[in-house]
Amino acid sequence: MVEISIESLTKHYGTLVALDNVSLKVASGEVFGLLGPNGAGKSTLLKTLVGILRPTSGTIRIGQIDIVGSPEKAKRMIGYLPENPSLYTGLTTQEFLQFVGKIRGVADDVLDQEISESLKSFMLDEKRNSLVGTLSKGMKQKVALIATSLHTPQVLVLDEPLTALDPKTRVSVKDWIGGQTKRGVTTILSTHDLDVAQTHAGRIAIIDHGKIVAVGDIESLRKMANTESDARLEDVFLRLTEEKGEEPA
Amino acid sequence: MSLAGPLGTIGVLMRYWVKGRFTKATIIGLCVGEAFAVIFTLFGSSTYLSFSNRVGLTAGLSEVAGSLILALYLVGLIQSGFNGGGLPVSSSDVDYVFTSPVPPREVFAAKVLLNSLTTVLFGFPPIIVLYLRFSAYYHTPMTAAILAGLVTLVFLVIGLLLSADITLSLGRGIGERKKLWRNLFIILVLVLSLLPITLLIPGIPVEIAEVTRVLPNGLAAIVSVGLVSGTPGGVDYLIDLLLLFAWLGGFLILGVRMARGHFYELLEVSAPGTEKFDQPNQESRLDPRGKSIWSIVRLKEKILISRTREARALFINAMFLSGFLIIYALSGSFQSSPTSFLFILFIIGSFGSGTASRWIEKERLWILKSSPVSMRRYVKEVYRARVAPLLLYLVPVTVAVGVPLILSQLSTPALLLGVVLALPGALEIAGITMAGGMYFASRYGQSSADDILSSQAQELADIRRFLFQTVINLIMVSPIILLVLVSEALAKIIGSGALPMLAVGLVLVSVAFTGLSINLLLNKAGSAITRREDL
Numbered sequence: 001m002v003e004i005s006i007e008s009l010t011k012h013y014g015t016l017v018a019l020d021n022v023s024l025k026v027a028s029g030e031v032f033g034l035l036g037p038n039g040a041g042k043s044t045l046l047k048t049l050v051g052i053l054r055p056t057s058g059t060i061r062i063g064q065i066d067i068v069g070s071p072e073k074a075k076r077m078i079g080y081l082p083e084n085p086s087l088y089t090g091l092t093t094q095e096f097l098q099f100v101g102k103i104r105g106v107a108d109d110v111l112d113q114e115i116s117e118s119l120k121s122f123m124l125d126e127k128r129n130s131l132v133g134t135l136s137k138g139m140k141q142k143v144a145l146i147a148t149s150l151h152t153p154q155v156l157v158l159d160e161p162l163t164a165l166d167p168k169t170r171v172s173v174k175d176w177i178g179g180q181t182k183r184g185v186t187t188i189l190s191t192h193d194l195d196v197a198q199t200h201a202g203r204i205a206i207i208d209h210g211k212i213v214a215v216g217d218i219e220s221l222r223k224m225a226n227t228e229s230d231a232r233l234e235d236v237f238l239r240l241t242e243e244k245g246e247e248p249a
Numbered sequence: 250m251s252l253a254g255p256l257g258t259i260g261v262l263m264r265y266w267v268k269g270r271f272t273k274a275t276i277i278g279l280c281v282g283e284a285f286a287v288i289f290t291l292f293g294s295s296t297y298l299s300f301s302n303r304v305g306l307t308a309g310l311s312e313v314a315g316s317l318i319l320a321l322y323l324v325g326l327i328q329s330g331f332n333g334g335g336l337p338v339s340s341s342d343v344d345y346v347f348t349s350p351v352p353p354r355e356v357f358a359a360k361v362l363l364n365s366l367t368t369v370l371f372g373f374p375p376i377i378v379l380y381l382r383f384s385a386y387y388h389t390p391m392t393a394a395i396l397a398g399l400v401t402l403v404f405l406v407i408g409l410l411l412s413a414d415i416t417l418s419l420g421r422g423i424g425e426r427k428k429l430w431r432n433l434f435i436i437l438v439l440v441l442s443l444l445p446i447t448l449l450i451p452g453i454p455v456e457i458a459e460v461t462r463v464l465p466n467g468l469a470a471i472v473s474v475g476l477v478s479g480t481p482g483g484v485d486y487l488i489d490l491l492l493l494f495a496w497l498g499g500f501l502i503l504g505v506r507m508a509r510g511h512f513y514e515l516l517e518v519s520a521p522g523t524e525k526f527d528q529p530n531q532e533s534r535l536d537p538r539g540k541s542i543w544s545i546v547r548l549k550e551k552i553l554i555s556r557t558r559e560a561r562a563l564f565i566n567a568m569f570l571s572g573f574l575i576i577y578a579l580s581g582s583f584q585s586s587p588t589s590f591l592f593i594l595f596i597i598g599s600f601g602s603g604t605a606s607r608w609i610e611k612e613r614l615w616i617l618k619s620s621p622v623s624m625r626r627y628v629k630e631v632y633r634a635r636v637a638p639l640l641l642y643l644v645p646v647t648v649a650v651g652v653p654l655i656l657s658q659l660s661t662p663a664l665l666l667g668v669v670l671a672l673p674g675a676l677e678i679a680g681i682t683m684a685g686g687m688y689f690a691s692r693y694g695q696s697s698a699d700d701i702l703s704s705q706a707q708e709l710a711d712i713r714r715f716l717f718q719t720v721i722n723l724i725m726v727s728p729i730i731l732l733v734l735v736s737e738a739l740a741k742i743i744g745s746g747a748l749p750m751l752a753v754g755l756v757l758v759s760v761a762f763t764g765l766s767i768n769l770l771l772n773k774a775g776s777a778i779t780r781r782e783d784l
Binding site: 013050051052053054071072073075076078080082085086087088090091092094095098099100101102103104105108111112128129130131134147 | 532617
């Protein structure tokens with residue numbers, strides 16, 4: 001069980017401030033939702049969290065490990081799914097998963113069993129020898145999800161895992177997220193799907209213009225947004241991001 | 250439609266494509282590319298002419314060389330045609346043009362016209378420079394150079410039409426036999442184009458070379474080189490020109506006829522990550538049991554090379570190169586001197602950066618950068634995997650060209666040193682330019698769905714990459730070139746007795762230099778990936 005601690009995180013791209021003094025704590029085993037309009041800084045935050053981008057300042061700890069100081073150790077604990085995962089289209093599904101498993105340090109005897117079970121649970125068993133480039137978008141997303149969890153990570157970072165998926169695939173991805181939660185995996189989930197955030201996430205952070213504008217469970221977010229007690233997350237989100245948007249630049 | 254007939258529609262389509270294609274960045278890129286092409290043409294033609302002057306090459310041999318170069322262009326377009334790339338289309342064409350009520354024939358006409366116009370426009374400066382250099386050498390009038398350039402440009406358009414026709418023909422009876430037809434076609438063009446070089450081998454009948462006159466590349470080369478070299482041709486040139494225009498007209502009529510029906514499904518959309526594979530299912534070849542991470546990385550790379558068109562492209566190029574160099578070397582035309590060795594160094598060495606340009610990893614870097622693997626080591630392993638097939642193809646070529654050279658120069662030890670240095674030198678240059686290409690791909694590599702760099706900024710980054718890559722690669726390989734150039738003088742100073750020791754020593758020095766250079770470039774490539782922010 002691992003907790004995530006982000007302190008005073010800032011990320012600049014030249015003069016653009018993508019993340020501005022972001023601080024968050026995600027408890028071990030918690031599912032944490034990240035909401036925000038397009039370009040708010042969600043993907044930058046997640047990429048920095050998994051060590052793809054280097055922070056301009058601030059610290060990120062996965063358990064006790066600093067992602068900048070000991071990236072290799074931290075990355076062994078993380079499973080990351082990007083918004084638009086691009087896979088090696090010239091490899092078969094099995095080869096792709098074997099490759100990813102190997103570079104993430106999965107033992108040979110465990111890897112084959114893990115791949116077989118995951119392919120079965122996602123009903124991709126008969127696509128084992130199909131080239132990834134010939135799979136449908138939904139199938140590729142499932143393959144990417146399997147790749148994310150092959151090394152049984154203690155932390156999952158999922159960037160828009162349900163974008164542009166058909167209803168059937170959405171259900172299987174939601175089930176998969178639920179399964180990971182039951183296993184006690186600490187999960188950060190960025191999504192535009194407010195229902196998913198409301199259903200799966202214990203707490204939600206709303207990010208806008210690179211700043212966290214609100215954090216809490218749905219009840220406390222409603223209070224922060226001064227909405228009614230039964231207000232939908234969508235109304236809460238709109239109110240909080242509108243208020244931020246009205247501030248002078 | 251409210252447009253003024255087919256011509257109006259074609260005009261609208263062309264304007265739309267021109268606006269979409271020529272941003273500020275692409276115009277800068279094209280100007281830079283043109284400048285480089287002109288410089289390269291001047292350098293290449295001057296080297297070739299001084300070489301031919303020294304060894305007494307005839308204009309007829311230049312026609313052969315020209316025909317072969319044009320044949321390479323033709324082979325590339327034939328390949329592209331069979332792969333569905335005869336009429337290049339983007340996904341926005343599919344979304345907006347193909348769903349519009351514009352008749353397919355008008356789309357075909359607009360595509361062919363635009364491709365021909367851009368090819369003529371951007372091919373004109375280097376081609377004219379090439380023929381002006383030739384006409385200055387042969388003391389022929391400038392008009393001859395311009396006419397020769399125009400003939401070559403007509404050939405380029407013929408190539409584009411042929412490629413488009415092949416793509417359009419894919420749905421008309423060739424179907425399953427596509428691969429066989431493609432290979433037969435390419436082999437036929439290569440064999441016919443290589444025939445004239447047999448003239449260099451004593452005892453081969455002259456008539457064989459005449460066969461190439463039926464092909465557009467042979468016709469274009471004979472007329473163009475003939476005009477600038479002042480070779481009297483008269484009626485023969487007229488017949489050749491008529492034949493060339495017959496090819497042009499034939500391909501055009503064929504294309505227009507085939508474009509009557511719906512052909513959009515035959516075209517390959519150029520978009521990243523949309524490779525076509527011959528077989529959707531493959532036997533798994535990446536068994537990780539008992540293998541290290543790095544051997545799996547190399548194996549992955551080898552599988553990717555073998556399943557894409559990369560290996561095929563490299564093989565065809567190497568086959569063509571080896572055929573050309575072997576016959577050329579057998580003919581005895583390669584005289585041992587630093588100038589002719591430069592030819593070997595550049596021709597063989599240039600394969601390195603070409604191989605590196607096919608390494609496109611950017612979209613998949615999330616897999617690697619979110620894993621605990623070292624990027625420096627990863628790049629080195631990818632290099633190892635990719636340099637192996639490159640050397641597999643280039644070593645036989647180098648040996649084939651080297652053996653006759655060494656045998657012919659056994660009596661002149663001073664020149665032999667140059668040969669001994671140039672042969673591994675060519676492979677070393679290929680190795681260094683490949684590492685250089687990978688470094689620049691790592692630093693500025695192509696991106697697609699990019700929320701940080703705009704597409705125009707990415708294009709500018711690609712231009713920077715091209716410029717820096719060319720300059721840095723030239724600097725990196727200059728010690729090897731220099732060593733070859735000074736070899737003759739060095740051998741004379743040292744004396745023949747110490748030559749074997751000197752040769753071994755210099756080869757070891759150049760191998761060590763190559764190793765260090767490659768290591769440096771790959772370390773920088775790994776660091777560049779680690780630092781990349783546009784993922």
